[in-house]
Amino acid sequence: MAVDTTQNGPATPRGREFDAEPVVIEASGVTKSFRLPVNKISSLKEQITTFSRPDYRELHALRDVSFEIRRGEFFGIVGRNGSGKSTLLKVLASIYAADAGRVRMAGRLAPFIELGVGFNPELTARENVELNGVMMGLERRQARGRLGAVLEFAELEEFVDMKLKNYSSGMLVRLAFSVMIQSDAEILLIDEVLAVGDASFQQKCADVFHEMRDSERTVILVTHDMGAVEHYCHRAMLLHDGEVRGMGDPGEVARKYLRLNFESAPSSGEDSLGEVADIVVEDAWLEDGAGQRAANVEKGEELHFCAELEAKRDVEGPTFGFTFANPDGVEVMGFGIPPEELPERIAAGQRIRIRSKVENRLAPGRYVVRCWIHRNRNISDIVLYSPHILDFVVFGKSEAGVAFFETEVEFELKEGEAR
């Protein structure tokens, strides 16, 4: 089982080399600012009667952003709200014009700023798929030819001539996602659309993203979901206040993002790109009741979660937390190591071995183990956050709910009272 650590890996992780691939997107010095009037003037009278020039506040959405993306890369852009990532996406998608700098691109680009943009509720799925295809730059014939594949993926073949306004929201989302996936543009721009549909459709989408990762297609994904970044992206970029604050290994970028997000204590100091986390996960695995390593466990079967970590630097007052998340991203359970059992400090080079016995009430499905490590006994001071150190499947018969509980049911059939 592969172990995802935040080691200072090579520039192109996950075994794919992109150095030989041509650059397909090149942004150099992209700058964009918005002039926000303090009092927005949108009527003629105000324009005429405001004698002094209106006051503007300059909002620098992007400052000198430069990067290159090579063909076939799955490139993540992360950042907090207001960091400029959506603006960048819109500049790439030709929705905004940059004030300065240059963007060059090879190949056709299909932007998906939002799922189902331009869907017309009064039209049928057939008409919408055609319209959407043409909007994304296809010819009408091509757009029509795509219909079958789109509907098949969305599992909506029987509703092809139903108006979208009669679709359920789930169906709509499936159709929109499917339109996106079936777009045959060489470059895809995707903004925050990962968590759509029910669990089975999500699994399907996840498979598609995995496929895209390994295909010749270039994908730019903008997201808040660090799990997705680490999972799918070959490389990622962190934007903060319109500036590039980090670029490279997705794990590293995700960690920097989290640090920024939690405004960590000064102890974290200047964080340079490529820095190794102070503690890294060397290995993580499951064991069955007999102490054998296991990739999957049966429902209800005894489950041991084990991990081995190594401190790369001294860490004061460490705490550790692990959670198991199901495919919906729900953390079904979590546990930590009681602080009183932990040493005051862990010195560089020391190894920590964790063995835990977990009462296995997990409902069948795929689980991802996430790991958090903090210092100074302070949960906002993150040493390491790794959203995916291990994944495993609990197999067995599925029942309702995210966990199962032994239930005793009594059943009695009573005669009704005669009326």
Added chain:
Amino acid sequence: MSAEAQAPAQPVELREVRGPSATGGGSRRFFELLWLISATEFKKSFHGTAFGYIWSLVRPLMLFGVLLVVFTRILKFEVPNYPVMLLFNLVVFGFFQEGTGAAVTSVLAQEGIVRKTQFPRLVIPLSSVMVALFTVALNLVAVFGFIFIYGIDPMWTWLFLPVIILLVFALTAGASLLLSALNVRFRDIAIIWTVVAQVLLYATPIIYPFEIIYPGLLRDVLLCNPFTLIFEQARVWIIDPAAPSALDIAGSWVAMLPAAAIYVLTCILGVWVFKREAPKIAERL
């Protein structure tokens, strides 16, 4: 990865991304989009109404009925073929009114698309004009039925009808571009326009023939209205060959210049302003 993908990187051509524009994305895409959007909007406008298309004819017909009663029973106009002239003029002017009226708010109405997709911006106001064009084309079929029943014999000059429609179309499109671009900056353009369009209805010889206006300032002003010349010429071609032509009412080619200048200026200004505003439209919404 396949072996061929590992072949020495063939150089790919990087093209500069220049941001949004009025027409970007190639002419084929432009016309396909224009057609698709116009056609669906046209279909949509009649959807859910019991009588569908009939309504688009009923509106000018109602106005026609009222004006006909006012000007023939109350004011006693003595104009040959007045009813057909009135109906024809109302329907053709309705094209301008509806086209510009829908276009002026079109960019705002399509905000979702403008802000989230890459899209030749020009398609949006133009599709409003196209929808109005479809409507007028259908209405004209009914109008010519009426003209025929009224007792006007078909004339070879009816073949000039496309010229008239084209002239009105270009002016409508030019005004639509200008208005829709300006309305993004100043939202009251849409409100002002409903009034201006109403004024134009009376400042154009639509419900009256031009020759009843005495020489003077009013006549000179009305002569600067490009529609005056277009509608008067249309009357000669379609309804009454004996009516004064555009040249007759202007008096000379030179006297037609102001109207022609306004016509050309509106079209050029519309395209110029829209092209200038197009890259910024998404941010201003």
